[in-house]
Amino acid sequence: MTSEEEQRQAILALGKSFAQCTDFDLWGQPIEAIDGYKRLSRQLDDFANTEIPLFSDEQKKVLRKIGICLDLRCKALQAPGTVNGILLDDLKRIGNTLDSILKQRCRDFPVDVTAAQLQARTLPSSQNRVQESDEVDDDKQGSRAKGSLLPRPLAYSGMRVLTVKIERIGLKDATQYIEPYITVSVRDATGTELTAAQDTPVATKKESKCIVFNEEVHIQKSIESLPNGFSIFFEFKHFKPKKNMISTKCWAFMERDEVKEGPVALELYQKPADYKRKNIKLLTVKPLYLHLKIIFNT
Structure with a gap:
């Protein structure tokens, strides 16, 4: 082209x-x-x-x-x-x-x-x-119910646009969360945002130990234009009506060398999200993960 x-x-x-x-x-x-x-x-x-x-x-x-x-x-x-x-x-x-x-x-x-x-x-x-x-x-x-997902940007010659399909997240009390959604952001090694953060629409399908999203998030810059050391962060959030506030339950992240086409399962960590990745603690020792699928568009 x-x-x-x-x-x-x-x-x-x-x-x-x-x-x-x-x-x-x-x-x-x-x-x-x-x-x-x-x-x-x-x-x-x-x-x-x-x-x-x-x-x-x-x-x-x-x-x-x-x-x-x-x-x-x-x-x-x-x-x-x-x-x-x-x-x-x-x-x-x-x-x-x-x-x-x-x-x-x-x-x-x-x-x-x-x-x-x-x-x-x-x-x-x-x-x-x-x-x-x-x-x-x-x-x-x-x-919040609609989310703030952005359309897939154009893939320029020699550049690859990354789509992350968020399939589901495993949580032991999955059915208890009200209006759950995931905020996706791309950040450099210092924690600075490299693109606009995006929220998935609120998930409506909940199973015994799983919340299903099946939402595609299009990263707004090509892989080649992002700096070395970038990571993609996923923050699981939900609404607490008693406090009338949004709360972060847990988070996950994917580093540059993990960005490979195909399915990915990420560990879940205790809040708050640490964008500099210096104080990370597992949410649980149980085998519960954030399940994604990585897709490259050229």
Whole structure:
């Protein structure tokens, strides 16, 4: 596949996601719109910051600006009537810029991003705090059940995109957990996130000593672009209604040399997750594991 074809496919995929988000926005579905805008913003950021020369520096600047506008639109939806930095009509013009990014020079961005950012900062801190609390409540009511899995990124020439299928986790009291899900993150040797963390949808199938997920998690950077010493972390979480909080029960991780195609069984460790891997204690001596399947996409 030529670089031009890769560019075209990337922009088509981004444009499709952009249109879905603005449709939710137009139809008065702010929770779905916000969730979509945030995902798309992370994707744009990944494209803008990757070392792979898929887009020119000028095009990457445009992608970053679009991501900033999506973040600002989220703020406007979270605090209706108080933040007007980015309107839906603005996004429609920005969508046209995204569609035409490969055909023309993009020096004239349709929105004054700096002015929009300044206006967004005028939201009083008390309203910011209230809105942040509301967002958590929305997550509890619906977003957590859906998860935050991202679509599979494009596999560039000579690069491999990793898909981790989370099949099931073994726990002696598996049926007792409420709204269980797994957060997946990729981190370097210091524990710093290398890609956006992703949550699986809430698992609904529970057996006597097993919770079944069967969810595919697409790592958002190719194996070749990740630094030596990276690890993939899996944190098993569940909802505690009495405390009205999310709790981590246990966690597992997979180092670079364990990333091999096929089935994998990982040991489970006591919380909290130690991203630097210096204080690790087994959850149990019983043969209970996190079962995965590794798939490479080229």
